Amino acid sequence: GAVVSQHPSRVICKSGTSVKIECRSLDFQATTMFWYRQFPKQSLMLMATSNEGSKATYEQGVEKDKFLINHASLTLSTLTVTSAHPEDSSFYICSATRNGGQPQHFGDGTRLSIL
Amino acid sequence: QKEVEQNSGPLSVPEGAIASLNCTYSDRGSQSFFWYRQYSGKSPELIMSIYSNGDKEDGRFTAQLNKASQYVSLLIRDSQPSDSATYLCAVIGAGNTGKLIFGQGTTLQVKP
Numbered sequence: 010g011a012v013v014s015q016h017p018s019r020v021i022c023k024s025g026t027s028v029k030i031e032c033r034s035l036d037f038q039a040t041t042m043f044w045y046r047q048f049p050k051q052s053l054m055l056m057a058t059s060n061e062g063s064k065a066t067y068e069q070g071v072e073k074d075k076f077l078i079n080h081a082s083l084t085l086s087t088l089t090v091t092s093a094h095p096e097d098s099s100f101y102i103c104s105a106t107r108n109g110g111q112p113q114h115f116g117d118g119t120r121l122s123i124l
Numbered sequence: 125q126k127e128v129e130q131n132s133g134p135l136s137v138p139e140g141a142i143a144s145l146n147c148t149y150s151d152r153g154s155q156s157f158f159w160y161r162q163y164s165g166k167s168p169e170l171i172m173s174i175y176s177n178g179d180k181e182d183g184r185f186t187a188q189l190n191k192a193s194q195y196v197s198l199l200i201r202d203s204q205p206s207d208s209a210t211y212l213c214a215v216i217g218a219g220n221t222g223k224l225i226f227g228q229g230t231t232l233q234v235k236p
Contacts, residue, residue: 015167041222043223043224051228052212052226052227052228052229053168053212053224053226054226055223055224055225058221058222058223102167102168104224106222110222111156111158111173111216111222112158112170112173113170113224114170115160115167115168115169115170116167117166117167118166118167120165
């Protein structure tokens, strides 16, 4: 079946650090990838839709200059949390779809902790 | 009104019983519906997808969709302790943007 790999699985760093998270589709081409954030005991909230070769589409309230998304190839999208602060601590999860269809296949998530 | 609503639970059932999880959605034009299972600290895992009215069965899982009433449910037969998790209902709204809208999730506890 489809596999989506997300790296790293956990990051602990100091406030002000920028953190890059990678999302790879391992056995299919993903024209569309999605980035979610999940706070404790809450559901997944979509942050942005990442389209290969074009700018990401951000959801309302998500700062595009703080959460930089690059989808440079059909198998890789990256999310960079710039100048991270403690309030950015969360569980970040990516998903990918074949040819923009459904269903979405999720990566294992990245737990980000900003001290 | 939230776009996708679920009872947060916890729903507690004894081992071997049927667990019934419910979800309602507000966008009448929604076409695609999904159930994901999420264990604590893990990412969601797709359990079922359903696109047309009626029942869809896969092993111990049955998804039911009623578009007229705008609800989708998931039945888990012969519940096992390993089924204990949070179950997320997700919907793709009208417009087919591909974006999933998640409910809050229902926590299921299966007691041995």
